[in-house]
Amino acid sequence: MLATATNYLPYEGLVNFIPNEGPYVITSDLTLSDEHLWFDSNRPNNLPEYGKVMKVTPQIVNIGNATASNVKIRISTNDEYVSLIGSTGTVTELLLTVPSIAAQDTVSNPPIFFFKVSDLAPANHNSVIKLETVFGNDTVRQNKPVQLYAPQLAITSMTIDDTEQGNGNHRADFGETFNCVLTIANAGNMPISGGNLFIETPGDELALPANPIQFSAIDANSTATVSFQVTANSTIQEPTIAFIKSSLWVNYYFAANNFPVKIGAVVEDWETAGFTNMEWQNSSSKPWTIVTTAPYEGTYCAKSGAIGGSSSTMLRISAVSTVADSISFFYKVSSEENYDKLSFKIDGQTKEEWSGSTGWTRASFPVEAGTHTYTWTYSKDYWGNQGHDCAYIDAISFPSGVVNNPVGIHETENTASFQIWPNPTTDYIHVRMDGNIEGTSCVYRLFSMDGKLLQGGHLTDSNCEININNYNSGVYILEIEDNLHQTQSAKIIKK
Ligand SMILES: [Ca+2]
Numbered sequence: 211m212l213a214t215a216t217n218y219l220p221y222e223g224l225v226n227f228i229p230n231e232g233p234y235v236i237t238s239d240l241t242l243s244d245e246h247l248w249f250d251s252n253r254p255n256n257l258p259e260y261g262k263v264m265k266v267t268p269q270i271v272n273i274g275n276a277t278a279s280n281v282k283i284r285i286s287t288n289d290e291y292v293s294l295i296g297s298t299g300t301v302t303e304l305l306l307t308v309p310s311i312a313a314q315d316t317v318s319n320p321p322i323f324f325f326k327v328s329d330l331a332p333a334n335h336n337s338v339i340k341l342e343t344v345f346g347n348d349t350v351r352q353n354k355p356v357q358l359y360a361p362q363l364a365i366t367s368m369t370i371d372d373t374e375q376g377n378g379n380h381r382a383d384f385g386e387t388f389n390c391v392l393t394i395a396n397a398g399n400m401p402i403s404g405g406n407l408f409i410e411t412p413g414d415e416l417a418l419p420a421n422p423i424q425f426s427a428i429d430a431n432s433t434a435t436v437s438f439q440v441t442a443n444s445t446i447q448e449p450t451i452a453f454i455k456s457s458l459w460v461n462y463y464f465a466a467n468n469f470p471v472k473i474g475a476v477v478e479d480w481e482t483a484g485f486t487n488m489e490w491q492n493s494s495s496k497p498w499t500i501v502t503t504a505p506y507e508g509t510y511c512a513k514s515g516a517i518g519g520s521s522s523t524m525l526r527i528s529a530v531s532t533v534a535d536s537i538s539f540f541y542k543v544s545s546e547e548n549y550d551k552l553s554f555k556i557d558g559q560t561k562e563e564w565s566g567s568t569g570w571t572r573a574s575f576p577v578e579a580g581t582h583t584y585t586w587t588y589s590k591d592y593w594g595n596q597g598h599d600c601a602y603i604d605a606i607s608f609p610s611g612v613v614n615n616p617v618g619i620h621e622t623e624n625t626a627s628f629q630i631w632p633n634p635t636t637d638y639i640h641v642r643m644d645g646n647i648e649g650t651s652c653v654y655r656l657f658s659m660d661g662k663l664l665q666g667g668h669l670t671d672s673n674c675e676i677n678i679n680n681y682n683s684g685v686y687i688l689e690i691e692d693n694l695h696q697t698q699s700a701k702i703i704k705k
Pocket residue numbers: 372376377378379380381382383386
């Protein structure tokens with residue numbers, strides 16, 4: 211018999227058609243116990259949790275109308291997370307025997323058996339114990355479901371709290387000390403009593419505390435946060451993206467995640483009182499202006515140009531972002547609803563439009579890695595004005611690792627030097643080694659911005675090509691190691 215309903219797990223059960231004479235033996239229930247686990251007295255809850263050996267007491271019933279003699283129950287399972295335990299260790303099959311059961315009777319002191327739950331059992335896993343009961347010429351087959359219990363861990367997010375020792379703008383700034391707050395989720399059906407978190411960073415932009423970092427108990431189906439103090443290297447004075455790699459182990463359950471940390475994120479807050487902070491295009495016949503009229507933050511914000519009907523005024527910027535992230539800003543409009551609008555476009559595609567009367571509102575849009583053009587346009591239809599008839603924007607936060615100017619070779623204390631071109635590029639990077647360095651003794655490695663090695667090898671000539679045609683648009687790091695094992699690196703921008 212199969213019973214199903216919307217939003218419920220299907221139930222599959224056997225309907226016994228019992229002969230109206232003779233014995234009929236079934237196992238009505240399996241009672242699980244962990245009371246025998248004197249060595250694991252912390253969790254005596256009779257639940258089949260990972261790593262436990264469970265004692266099983268079957269309720270054996272003769273629902274027929276005659277005595278059953280010489281009853282044999284064969285027990286097996288195909289489940290990869292449950293193993294039957296016999297006197298010699300793990301076995302594939304167990305045999306229980308009951309000499310006789312009277313009609314309509316339950317075995318008062320039934321034979322027991324044991325199974326072990328795997329150390330690797332997934333949370334909420336449904337395992338099946340198979341029972342084959344033989345009495346006389348009859349055989350009854352039953353499948354008994356047993357749900358297993360385990361944690362299921364993930365490190366889901368990281369936020370920056372710079373309210374205690376930093377400047378409270380919720381971003382990592384140059385030389386700032388702040389707290390990183392990681393969220394650990396336990397989506398399983400078993401709590402954990404705590405564990406050790408390990409963190410590392412591939413570069414030297416961030417100073418991290420020593421490992422491990424302890425975190426406390428997390429209930430089943432709950433989250434907890436763990437916080438640690440980080441300092442951004444004060445010698446870094448350009449917007450940079452650093453990474454924190456985090457991992458944790460609780461017995462055999464593992465979770466890991468990498469998080470980017472924007473240091474000195476590129477923000478346009480108009481506090482320079484002009485459009486010169488970044489390379490803005492503001493060349494409409496009625497261009498945007500900087501005003502002090504109730505900005506979202508600071509003293510200044512940008513206001514759309516004073517246009518008439520059937521015209522528009524546009525503010526635009528192009529930038530490269532090194533990783534997939536987002537752009538956010540605050541807008542305020544005061545206009546004729548549905549007719550005179552502020553629109554925001556990424557690469558010419560309208561993301562959203564706003565009209566009518568709004569207060570300062572935050573807007574945020576995801577951005578893929580690569581070069582993008584962001585456009586804010588205030589446009590009017592042919593007829594009608596309302597409110598201030600304009601739009602305002604303030605506090606634009608650009609995606610992680612926005613690069614305003616492509617960066618060439620980064621010189622270190624090294625006698626060798628390299629030239630790399632073109633940069634930005636679309637498919638090939640040419641590398642030329644200057645001076646008297648033999649090309650074949652040099653090694654190159656190409657990394658993604660999160661530190662993953664993409665390709666590497668020996669440079670075969672003093673003037674060689676590296677093919678990056680297969681990679682996505684974005685920023686990559688090319689590292690070159692010379693014959694003295696000194697390395698230099700450069701940011702490569704793939705268009
Ligand atoms: Ca800050």
